[in-house]
Amino acid sequence: MALEALIRKRGPIKKIGVIGMGYVGIPAAALFADSPVFDFVYGFQRDSPSSGYKIAMLNRGESPLKGEEPGLEDILKKVVTEKKFSCTSDFKKIADLDAVTLSIQTPFLNKEDLLPDFSPLTEGIEQVGHHLSPGMLVVLESTITPGTTVTFAREILERESGLKAGVDFALAHAPERVMAGRLLRNIREHDRIVGGFDPISTQRATELYTPVLTLGKIIPMSATAAEVTKTTENTFRDLQIAAINELALYCEAMGINVYDVRRGVDSLKGEGITRAMLWPGAGVGGHCLTKDTYHLERGVQVLGKDLLDYPVGEPSLYILARRINDFMPTHMFRLTTDALKRTGRSLKGAKVAILGWAFLANSDDTRNTPSEPYRDNLIKAGATVIVHDPHVLEYPHVPIFQHLDETMKGADAIVIFAGHHQYKNLDPDHIRALSGRSHPVIVDGRNMIDPDHFIKHGFVYKGIGRGDKNMHKILR
Numbered sequence: 001m002a003l004e005a006l007i008r009k010r011g012p013i014k015k016i017g018v019i020g021m022g023y024v025g026i027p028a029a030a031l032f033a034d035s036p037v038f039d040f041v042y043g044f045q046r047d048s049p050s051s052g053y054k055i056a057m058l059n060r061g062e063s064p065l066k067g068e069e070p071g072l073e074d075i076l077k078k079v080v081t082e083k084k085f086s087c088t089s090d091f092k093k094i095a096d097l098d099a100v101t102l103s104i105q106t107p108f109l110n111k112e113d114l115l116p117d118f119s120p121l122t123e124g125i126e127q128v129g130h131h132l133s134p135g136m137l138v139v140l141e142s143t144i145t146p147g148t149t150v151t152f153a154r155e156i157l158e159r160e161s162g163l164k165a166g167v168d169f170a171l172a173h174a175p176e177r178v179m180a181g182r183l184l185r186n187i188r189e190h191d192r193i194v195g196g197f198d199p200i201s202t203q204r205a206t207e208l209y210t211p212v213l214t215l216g217k218i219i220p221m222s223a224t225a226a227e228v229t230k231t232t233e234n235t236f237r238d239l240q241i242a243a244i245n246e247l248a249l250y251c252e253a254m255g256i257n258v259y260d261v262r263r264g265v266d267s268l269k270g271e272g273i274t275r276a277m278l279w280p281g282a283g284v285g286g287h288c289l290t291k292d293t294y295h296l297e298r299g300v301q302v303l304g305k306d307l308l309d310y311p312v313g314e315p316s317l318y319i320l321a322r323r324i325n326d327f328m329p330t331h332m333f334r335l336t337t338d339a340l341k342r343t344g345r346s347l348k349g350a351k352v353a354i355l356g357w358a359f360l361a362n363s364d365d366t367r368n369t370p371s372e373p374y375r376d377n378l379i380k381a382g383a384t385v386i387v388h389d390p391h392v393l394e395y396p397h398v399p400i401f402q403h404l405d406e407t408m409k410g411a412d413a414i415v416i417f418a419g420h421h422q423y424k425n426l427d428p429d430h431i432r433a434l435s436g437r438s439h440p441v442i443v444d445g446r447n448m449i450d451p452d453h454f455i456k457h458g459f460v461y462k463g464i465g466r467g468d469k470n471m472h473k474i475l476r
């Protein structure tokens with residue numbers, strides 16, 4: 001029976017499964033369950049030692065997610081009380097459902113060979129395949145390499161079920177666009193890219209997501225176009241950050257202030273005239289921008305193999321952008337070394353205080369933090385390093401201090417890596433007294449302090465993009 005007839009026979013989507021109770025799956029399941037359009041939602045979670053605890057928590061209407069998620073626990077308590085949602089590790093229940101979404105992380109094993117770690121996602125897809133029934137809709141929400149839905153995922157589903165995509169079941173990719181702290185709002189208000197294996201799959205996936213959107217609209221396309229859209233969103237952001245980082249390095253070399261140039265370029269307004277002038281900084285961390293470029297690159301290598309026309313011998317602009325952003329912690333190391341040298345000190349035996357371990361300002365998220373390679377280089381050079389972060393309480397093998405003064409006692413250099421608001425009003429006199437040095441070094445990786453304020457108090461200043469200040473006269 002053709003897919004359309006199977007779907008018509010099954011009727012509107014009523015029972016939904018969400019696989020992967022993480023920061024993507026939990027709000028998705030809660031919003032599906034809270035919609036009057038749907039009857040019931042199962043949240044599927046492996047009962048593993050590391051995350052099995054989530055099952056009982058979620059069935060009590062409690063969120064296992066760290067950090068504030070406005071409204072999430074209220075909705076969870078509501079849908080659990082109304083018996084519209086329950087969390088289970090019994091994947092056999094998939095067989096009774098009309099639609100299943102998979103929100104399982106796809107980190108990279110290592111950046112060198114662009115091989116994503118698909119094992120957790122594979123296990124989830126196999127589970128769905130085992131219990132797939134005719135007329136069901138399967139949607140992948142994880143960020144995946146372009147081509148994954150219509151090849152890798154489809155092959156597993158067809159092999160495990162004996163059914164065929166586009167004939168017996170609908171298959172789509174609807175990438176998540178959620179950011180911690182705004183999960184529910186993002187799902188409701190962002191437009192939702194919905195990419196089907198075929199038009200019928202796109203239509204069925206549109207039926208699934210429309211009820212949870214408030215301001216957001218559905219943007220239909222093919223599954224592969226949806227995968228390229230998602231990875232491109234972050235690739236282009238990473239590219240824009242690399243562009244301003246490279247400009248900052250140029251401005252330092254030319255002795256000018258990158259923020260003057262940024263303000264100047266930004267002043268060019270008018271329709272159709274856009275310059276995405278983002279902010280130069282000590283580096284790019286997180287689990288989105290550091291990964292999605294490699295997904296896109298791998299996609300074009302696999303899908304566009306031998307078909308890609310590109311300047312011979314030239315590296316991918318996007319990979320080069322990654323290299324520039326990953327160079328920024330190295331540049332911070334150079335700035336630190338040069339600043340210490342200006343007062344006759346070397347890194348060997350110097351005490352360096354790193355302010356900020358989180359990869360993002362005012363956050364406790366430390367994934368792929370640029371502070372880490374910088375700290376590794378300092379230790380290799382024989383420096384003593386102490387790390388401060390008001391939001392990060394612990395990190396494997398790195399002691400993190402929450403008391404700022406403690407961190408700066410006896411420091412030869414203070415280096416700002418995260419734009420936490422605590423670092424906006426550092427007092428030069430106080431820090432100088434704590435450091436006990438006549439000319440302490442301060443390196444500003446996030447444009448948090450006023451250079452003159454510190455230079456006047458005898459500091460040796462270096463700042464990303466501050467070519468106008470980085471060779472200042474040492475006062476006092």
Ligand code: SAJ
Binds near residue numbers: 241
């Ligand atoms: N960064 C800069 N300069 C900038 C902006 C960011 O150096 O101008 C650095 C940050 O310090 C951080 C890294 O880049 O180390 C990433 O920052 P981010 O603001 O992009 O935050 P992420 O990594 O959490 O990105 C997420 C992405 N959201 C999803 O994938 C759903 C991204 O698409 C969003 O654009 C971004 O949040 C956002 O705008 O908040």
